[in-house]
Amino acid sequence: MIPLSTLSPRTPITVDVVLPCLDEAxxxxxxxxxxxDGWRGLVVDNGSTDGSAAIAAGLGATVVHEPRxxxxxxCHAGLRAATADVVxxxxxxxxLDPGLLTAFVRRVADGESDLVLGRRRPTGRGAWPLHARAGNYALSRMLHTRTGLRLHDxxxxxxxxxxxxLGLxxxxxxxGYPLEMVVRASDAGWRITEQDVPYRPRTGKSKVTGTWRGTWQAVGDMRSVLNAPVPAGRVVR
Structure with missing residues (x-):
């Protein structure tokens, strides 16, 4: 396989979009x-009871079932199910608007970045509650201490x-999965960049950061990631 960083803009690049899903009908x-167009949506159903999986399949998405x-x-079930050059x-x-990911993929394909992260810019009342912002800020500070990265989101x-x-x-x-990805990528010497994206109020109730308690439980998961030792040559698939 040709390394993605050497591909020209005219080289066809396949893209899978992993969409973790729990009751998002x-x-x-x-x-x-x-x-x-031309990209594949991978909806990973994580135990939905509202018919999300059937809706996704009916709309042409590939549905992956992850009971755990x-x-x-x-997210990892989606990554394992993916087959494209870029995930x-x-x-x-x-x-969030997945249509904006075209700019992310372009930066990866052009060799500008190894991992592109969306920096959320809230648009609309209630798009990013105070407790969720506070948790994100705390984690960004801890990440800087651990890796030296200065990320906003x-x-x-x-x-x-x-x-x-997969090699991470x-x-x-x-x-803690999103943070672990950044930490391991940093440890591996990846070029990590941010791209501004509009962040709108979500549809339905948040499963993780909808409350202070949920936010700080998530922060606890991520703190464990930051405190974990770097695995020595271990690859989990």
Whole structure:
């Protein structure tokens, strides 16, 4: 396989978009219709009871079933099911527009970045509650102490090469998965950049950061990631 960093803009690049899903029937139609033409949407159903999986399949998405609950479990199941050159991740609650991932993929394909993260810019009342912002700020500070990276956001929207992501050996299957990806990528010497993205109020109720308690439980998961030792040559698939 040709390294993605050497591909020219004219070289065909395949892209899979992983969409972790738990009861997102209300948002799925708009999210899936915003996926760029030619890309594949991978909806990872994490135990929905509202018909999300059937809706996704009916709209042409590939549905992956992950019975083990957890944001990281759903994301990693999607990564393992992906087959494209580049894998993107995006929430499927309607807060983020997957159409904006074209700029992310371009930066990866052009060799400008190895991992592109979406820096959320809230638009609309209630898009990013205070407790969620506070948790994100605390984690950004802890990440800087651990890696030296100066990032503004550790949000869920991102893109990187599939084979490289698998090679990071990610093990967290809870809320720490997005942070672990950044930490392991930094440890591996990846070029990590941010891209501004509008962040809108989500459809439905948040499963993780909808309350102070949920936010700080997620922060606890991520703190464990920051305190964990770097795995020595271990690859988990």
């Amino acid at each position: 209300g948002a799925l139609p708009r999210v899936l219709e915003r996926i760029p 609950r957890g944001f990281g479990a759903a 993107c991740f995006c929430d499927c609650d309607g807060s 550790l949000g869920p929207m991102r893109a990187a090469r599939r084979e490289a992501l 050996g990610l093990t967290d299957r809870r809320s």
